[in-house]
Amino acid sequence: MNLAPAVPPPSLSASDPAQLESGHSLWGDAWHRLRQNRLAVAGGAALFVLTVLCTSGPWFLQASYQDQNLDLGATAPGAAHWLGTDTLGRDLLVRLLYGGRISLGVGLSATFVALTIGVSYGAIAGYVGGKTDILMMRLVDILYALPFTIFVILLMVFFGRNIILLFVAIGAVEWLTMARIVRGQILSLKKMEFIEAARSLGLSNRRIIFRHMIPNILGPIIVYTTLTIPSVMLLEAFLSFLGLGVQPPMSSWGTLIKDGAEKMEEFWWLLVFPGSVFSLTLLSLNFLGDGLRDALDVRGSKD
Amino acid sequence: MLRFIAHRLLQAVPVLFIIIAVSFFMLRLAPGGPFTAEKAIPPEILRNLEAHYGLDKPLHVQFFTYLGKVVLHGDLGPSFKYSNRTVNEIIADKLPVSLELGGLALLVALVLGLTFGILAALRRNTFLDYLYSTVGMLGICVPTFVFGPLLVLLFAIQLGWVNASGWYTWQDRVLPALTLGFVFSAYIMRLTRAGMLEVLHQDYIRTARAKGASEVRIVLRHALRGGLLPVVAFLGPGTADLLTGSFVIETIFQVPGLGREFVNSAFNRDYTLVLGTVILFAVLIVACNLVVDLVQVWLNPKLKFE
Numbered sequence: 001m002n003l004a005p006a007v008p009p010p011s012l013s014a015s016d017p018a019q020l021e022s023g024h025s026l027w028g029d030a031w032h033r034l035r036q037n038r039l040a041v042a043g044g045a046a047l048f049v050l051t052v053l054c055t056s057g058p059w060f061l062q063a064s065y066q067d068q069n070l071d072l073g074a075t076a077p078g079a080a081h082w083l084g085t086d087t088l089g090r091d092l093l094v095r096l097l098y099g100g101r102i103s104l105g106v107g108l109s110a111t112f113v114a115l116t117i118g119v120s121y122g123a124i125a126g127y128v129g130g131k132t133d134i135l136m137m138r139l140v141d142i143l144y145a146l147p148f149t150i151f152v153i154l155l156m157v158f159f160g161r162n163i164i165l166l167f168v169a170i171g172a173v174e175w176l177t178m179a180r181i182v183r184g185q186i187l188s189l190k191k192m193e194f195i196e197a198a199r200s201l202g203l204s205n206r207r208i209i210f211r212h213m214i215p216n217i218l219g220p221i222i223v224y225t226t227l228t229i230p231s232v233m234l235l236e237a238f239l240s241f242l243g244l245g246v247q248p249p250m251s252s253w254g255t256l257i258k259d260g261a262e263k264m265e266e267f268w269w270l271l272v273f274p275g276s277v278f279s280l281t282l283l284s285l286n287f288l289g290d291g292l293r294d295a296l297d298v299r300g301s302k303d
Numbered sequence: 304m305l306r307f308i309a310h311r312l313l314q315a316v317p318v319l320f321i322i323i324a325v326s327f328f329m330l331r332l333a334p335g336g337p338f339t340a341e342k343a344i345p346p347e348i349l350r351n352l353e354a355h356y357g358l359d360k361p362l363h364v365q366f367f368t369y370l371g372k373v374v375l376h377g378d379l380g381p382s383f384k385y386s387n388r389t390v391n392e393i394i395a396d397k398l399p400v401s402l403e404l405g406g407l408a409l410l411v412a413l414v415l416g417l418t419f420g421i422l423a424a425l426r427r428n429t430f431l432d433y434l435y436s437t438v439g440m441l442g443i444c445v446p447t448f449v450f451g452p453l454l455v456l457l458f459a460i461q462l463g464w465v466n467a468s469g470w471y472t473w474q475d476r477v478l479p480a481l482t483l484g485f486v487f488s489a490y491i492m493r494l495t496r497a498g499m500l501e502v503l504h505q506d507y508i509r510t511a512r513a514k515g516a517s518e519v520r521i522v523l524r525h526a527l528r529g530g531l532l533p534v535v536a537f538l539g540p541g542t543a544d545l546l547t548g549s550f551v552i553e554t555i556f557q558v559p560g561l562g563r564e565f566v567n568s569a570f571n572r573d574y575t576l577v578l579g580t581v582i583l584f585a586v587l588i589v590a591c592n593l594v595v596d597l598v599q600v601w602l603n604p605k606l607k608f609e
Contacts, residue, residue, distance in 0.1 A: 154581075
């Protein structure tokens with residue numbers, strides 16, 4: 001998801017028709033526009049740094065997230081422990097990095113679940129059309145009206161707090177908007193000539209949907225995926241804050257914030273650092289998503 | 304319009320039914336029960352307890368008995384954990400607190416969101432616009448469970464202006480309402496800004512200007528009506544978020560409201576209280592969505608009641 005400037009943007013000049021007509025001009029154009037957007041670039045860069053730190057950081061650190069040092073107790077940020085330690089003497093930086101793995105991991109995998117369900121569902125409803133479409137979208141309407149957060153809470157309370165269930169539950173909640181967007185796009189694509197051509201060539205429906213239609217609506221899909229990740233991460237942190245998400249001694253950013261909020265009167269750093277890192281991540285994802293939306297020229301989709 | 308309302312109410316029936324059914328069976332299929340405690344209860348007493356609450360009958364019989372009571376008498380049954388109290392009593396006790404919190408938060412959200420949204424739209428692409436938009440983005444990205452404790456740290460612990468928790472005096476209400484309202488004000492601000500920008504370019508605004516209407520009148524009377532549409536549309540699903548958002552707020556600030564009661568009752572496996580609260584939330588959400596639809600048509604005569 002990180003847009004590290006690994007791919008050099010193709011130089012685009014309007015006077016060169018050959019380049020404008022090349023297959024990459026749309027994406028090249030979008031990439032160019034995205035780079036103009038400073039907030040989006042900053043967001044992308046921040047995300048890249050955070051991801052690298054969280055995935056590879058723990059390998060270079062001596063301590064593990066569960067190493068306790070009860071004699072040490074909570075210490076303020078200093079030379080030995082850059083971000084301080086918690087009441088059990090665990091290094092906050094280490095816990096923050098490990099927590100990031102969980103939070104980012106849950107964010108990505110739950111979004112992947114939502115993406116898969118949403119895209120397939122929306123594509124099928126839009127492509128098949130008719131009564132099937134009405135029925136499928138009516139179901140989405142009904143599901144929209146359900147207070148899902150409440151169900152996720154109940155699910156986590158009653159069926160154990162394991163992390164697989166957590167992201168399946170979150171993923172199952174977040175696919176609705178994606179399904180609506182994809183359906184709308186597919187509906188408008190369906191009447192285009194190239195789809196008619198594909199059909200007259202005798203291609204299977206499955207091939208038409210996945211090889212010819214989905215690639216054409218990648219723009220909106222990418223944008224809404226980027227915007228789904230923060231809402232998924234927020235839901236995970238929300239559940240963890242209520243004590244329903246990731247269980248100790250593992251830590252996600254949500255559980256760290258929960259611990260911090262309980263002890264903030266004496267040890268402010270336990271709340272401030274996890275809170276800032278988490279907020280910064282969400283901020284970056286949102287800026288990147290907004291930037292992508294403008295760059296790919298995705299209009300606000302209502303049904 | 305009456306037909307529209309009736310139609311929508313009919314649509315709400317399957318939604319509510321699904322909510323009740325899913326919650327009911329999920330609760331019953333889960334391992335553990337309200338009488339699972341550290342101290343084992345003698346089997347005879349357990350049997351008597353279950354007979355008293357009707358838990359010994361087959362599941363589907365229990366379901367329809369419950370459903371019948373809820374629909375016909377509005378009776379949500381006795382609480383399993385608080386002996387001698389009914390769910391209706393508990394809800395009557397806690398709901399006003401949550402409503403007060405939600406109402407105050409909504410007030411904060413509307414005042415802040417509309418004011419700054421309109422100002423940002425009028426001063427588009429100026430420093431003020433960027434400032435408001437950035438603060439708005441922060442409001443969306445800093446979760447309530449970070450923002451709330453930070454406010455407590457600053458205003459209650461460091462400065463001592465207001466109380467950190469409780470629900471007795473007006474000082475107790477400031478921080479929870481601000482925390483919950485701030486997030487929503489950020490959404491409302493963004494939507495107001497976008498809505499106003501769309502409307503301000505339209506012909507009827509130019510007409511109003513040409514007629515010599517004052518700028519204040521143009522903005523508040525002509526533009527706002529159209530610019531409010533996206534905000535109103537958001538308030539429907541937004542209410543659901545406001546309700547669930549209050550779970551966290553009530554936990555952080557120790558507010559004795561329904562949200563905290565719901566989370567506690569889930570942990571306690573107080574079946575009837577959980578179900579009763581879920582049903583209440585669902586009804587509230589359905590009602591809010593209906594009101595929002597009506598307001599939308601009132602604001603935009605182009606929309607018609609289907």
